Amino acid sequence: MKKNISIWLLCEAILYEDHKRGLRMKHYDLKRALLIFSLFCIIFFVVLFWQQNSSVDEVAQLFPVYKKVPLIRKERKLSYQPQWHWHCNGKHCERQRITAGVPAVSLWTCSMSCGSTQLWPQPSGPVTLGSRTATFNHEQMVFKSEARDPAGTLIRHAVEIFKNKVLDYVQDVNYTAHETDVGKILVHLHVRLPDVAKLRLDTDESYHLTVKSKTKEIYVNITANTFFGVRHGLETLSQLIWWDEYSKNGMLRMIKNASVKDYPAFPYRGLMLDTARNYMSVDTLKRVLVGMSANKLNIFHWHISDSQSFPLILPRLPKFAKVGSYSPDMTYSPEDVKDLVLFALVRGIRIVIEIDTPAHAGSGWTWGPDENMGELAVCVNKQPWMLYCGEPPCGQVNPDNPKVYEVLETLYKDVLDMTKEDELFHIGGDEVNLECWQDSLSVATQKKYGDFHDLWGDFTLKALDSLKKANGGKVIPYVLVWSSNLTKRPYVSKYFNKSNIVVQSWGSSQWPDTIDLIQDGYKVIISHVDAWYLDCGFGRWRETGDAACDPYRTWQTVYNHRPWIQQGINKKQVMGGEICLWSEQVDETSVDARLWPRGAAFAERMWSDPALDMNTFSITEDVYLRLNSQRDRLVAKGLRPEAMWPQWCLQNPGMCL
Known part of the structure; x- marks a missing residue:
């Protein structure tokens, strides 16, 4: 509210300074300026009133406006010709020399569709992941949730956090200019108990995530009893997305079909x-x-x-x-x-x-x-x-x-x-x-x-x-x-x-x-x-x-x-x-x-x-x-964890164990 008052005072100050400097305006120009100023103020206070009344829950009011972050925060374009690509033999991704006429597959893309689920922590319930993948860009993701507050406000913040996680993968500032395999990814978030806004030992943190593709669209559904389950589902969804550096010098890619039922063993x-x-x-x-x-x-x-x-x-x-x-x-x-x-x-x-x-x-x-x-x-x-x-x-x-x-x-x-x-x-x-x-x-x-x-x-x-x-x-x-x-x-x-x-x-x-x-x-x-x-x-x-x-x-x-x-x-x-x-x-x-x-x-x-x-x-x-x-x-999130093994072991799955 202080910021809003400050904007009003700034407007007043501008008019006062103009008057002080003795600026002369034609009567018509003055009326037009005042009209524009009045319309601005009316629109401003309508927006302010709407914002003040858009949330009726105490928890929602606790949160500041979510600060927008730059869409791309780093740039690391592939500036060299890669020498390796990976082929799935049914269980492992095998490293091979890139040869002419053979499509090059990145290690991440191979790993996400070869044997392991690549999810962490491993889900507690049944998991089904398809092998087909699709390129996309972050602007094609559309999020929808009808949850009322307080869960509605929490979900909006969780979605912004999810978007930042996806952007953490991006390494080419110009990648959105490339054509993608899909036109839209619709992510629908369902919460059955929107009044649950505090985490307790008996809070249901389970969720069900599904990903389905149809022609040029991908439909994602995350269903949970509480916001906390939805948040976990978004975390898992972020793990079904990766950066494929071999596709058009770098593209986001994701699994096209998946089903994950999940819940924690301990509260x-x-x-x-x-x-x-x-x-x-x-x-x-x-x-x-x-x-x-x-x-x-x-x-x-x-x-x-x-x-x-x-x-x-x-x-x-x-x-x-x-x-x-x-x-x-x-x-x-x-x-x-x-x-x-x-x-x-x-x-x-x-x-x-x-x-x-x-x-x-x-x-x-x-x-x-x-x-x-x-x-x-x-x-x-x-x-x-x-x-x-x-x-x-x-x-x-x-x-x-x-x-x-x-x-x-x-x-x-x-x-x-x-x-x-x-x-x-x-x-x-x-x-x-x-x-x-x-x-x-x-x-x-x-x-x-x-x-x-x-x-x-x-x-x-x-x-x-x-x-x-x-x-x-x-x-x-x-x-x-x-x-x-x-x-x-x-x-x-x-x-x-x-x-x-x-x-x-x-x-x-x-x-x-x-x-x-x-x-x-x-x-x-x-x-x-x-x-x-x-x-x-x-x-x-x-x-x-x-x-x-x-x-x-x-x-x-x-x-x-x-x-x-x-x-x-x-x-x-x-x-x-x-x-x-x-x-x-x-x-x-x-x-x-x-x-x-x-x-x-x-x-x-x-x-x-x-x-x-x-x-x-x-x-x-x-x-x-x-x-x-x-x-x-x-x-990718900016943390600096310990290394687990030589990078050679990562590039050659199954050879170090």
């Missing part, structure tokens, strides 16, 4: 990123979300604070970031968080912020005495650090100070307000050092607790009560906690209500923790350190103390981890899984390579959970080829 498909050890910009976080959406991951677990830094600006408690951030420009404002939440939502992702307590709370928690709140944390920067925490600097919340629970209530309220996430909430709760408390707390507390696990448990119950108050007196349906000594027997049943506490089990898959929790009736999110910790394998970052969790977790290790089968775990109590990237040795310059393509391997395990050879744990060639294709798509 919780998470990626955890730590931005406390090393700060990462909002743009970097958006890049992570882009990679997640391409792989149908749906939970971004944001470990936003730790003992090293507290970069989140809390509106009601600004001192946290003021004393806890590395610098004022290494912070996340409430506006940043809200922007990321909306950016994630239209990509089928929700954001869960974790502010870890009572451990991992040093920087940011030291302002209490200045505000007459007492010591909010103890053991901050205490030495020798290895006696009081797992890594420097140390720091734990002070359970002796009753003001702490008031601070937690306010802190939780700010997080709830910023994220609007009221179904899942992560309170941390791992790696409490009891020696820290024993050396720091009052004599009365020392006498009261013979076992400081009970002090830890009482703190957790009070923190949960603070969370309930922050949520208007309502219990959060699923409160997430890290596995710890407190989630072991006999403490777990004493302090954690299995009806709404979900334990994120991060210990080794060989430990009994996960199995014990499931046997005791708790729901779990699996993040086993020996399979799904992506920061491991880079050696120690300091000379003393344990910090390395070698070896490196390869994408094959990530992919092969299937504990609900390998360990006989009741799959119904596994809410899902989460890969974790702690940032002691990673920042925004290396985050892409640490996450991808390993994160994509994890995503397929969570989405369709394909069967494994339990005897050899060997991975089929199809998986290698499909994952490499997905890696190439991530590169």
Whole structure:
């Protein structure tokens, strides 16, 4: 609205300046100018009124106008004569020398119609892909949806995102001048439940995608119960499109006939990123979300604070970031968080912020005495650090100070307000050092607790009560906690209500923790350190103390981890899984390579959970080829994932395995 007022004032200013300069106009010219100006203003306000009333839903009003992007953002015309082309022998694409009189087929075109589906993650339901393909240009795609808001607005944004994905493939700015095989591609998007605008654990994310061709037209239908299913269908449709560099120096090409029925194996498909050890910009976080959406991951677990830094600006408690951030420009404002939440939502992702307590709370928690709140944390920067925490600097919340629970209530309220996430909430709760408390707390507390696990448990119950108050007196349906000594027997049943506490089990898959929790009736999110910790394998970052969790977790290790089968775990109590990237040795310059393509391997395990050879744990060639294709798509989106193998292996399918 401010922009609209500014335009009006600009018009007024122009007329005023003309008058000031004493410009003389004939009476007729003046009347004509005023008439034109009046018509302009009437049209302007009619358009403004229409825009203001075109959306009746609160969710729709949250979104800014989608910014148009340049149709072609890069140019890489084929400026050489290719030497190779590929021929499908029924199972593999074989590389051959280009010879006169033999039509040259690009590797992408051969791969998309030879053996493998090239879809990632592999769909859960039946897939039928035709072998016939057609060239087209992006201007020929027409999208249609009758969904009312809020799904209607979400779909419009998802369509713009889809268009950008298609444009990411384009490498020739002039390609639209070439004749295509089709005249129009009509994409029809159907949503049965248009009122569903928030992602929840019971949200139906399934979809049915069909592609049919008739003469010079292609008809695409994506049908789903919710917007989130439609979004996933668009993601799959984008994988049926590629850039064929051999066709007229480069053309977009797509499969002409297809049917895909698809749905996720788990409702919780998470990626955890730590931005406390090393700060990462909002743009970097958006890049992570882009990679997640391409792989149908749906939970971004944001470990936003730790003992090293507290970069989140809390509106009601600004001192946290003021004393806890590395610098004022290494912070996340409430506006940043809200922007990321909306950016994630239209990509089928929700954001869960974790502010870890009572451990991992040093920087940011030291302002209490200045505000007459007492010591909010103890053991901050205490030495020798290895006696009081797992890594420097140390720091734990002070359970002796009753003001702490008031601070937690306010802190939780700010997080709830910023994220609007009221179904899942992560309170941390791992790696409490009891020696820290024993050396720091009052004599009365020392006498009261013979076992400081009970002090830890009482703190957790009070923190949960603070969370309930922050949520208007309502219990959060699923409160997430890290596995710890407190989630072991006999403490777990004493302090954690299995009806709404979900334990994120991060210990080794060989430990009994996960199995014990499931046997005791708790729901779990699996993040086993020996399979799904992506920061491991880079050696120690300091000379003393344990910090390395070698070896490196390869994408094959990530992919092969299937504990609900390998360990006989009741799959119904596994809410899902989460890969974790702690940032002691990673920042925004290396985050892409640490996450991808390993994160994509994890995503397929969570989405369709394909069967494994339990005897050899060997991975089929199809998986290698499909994952490499997905890696190439991530590169096209501007990400920088790790290489999987020498390019020779890509050009010679079946020769490296």
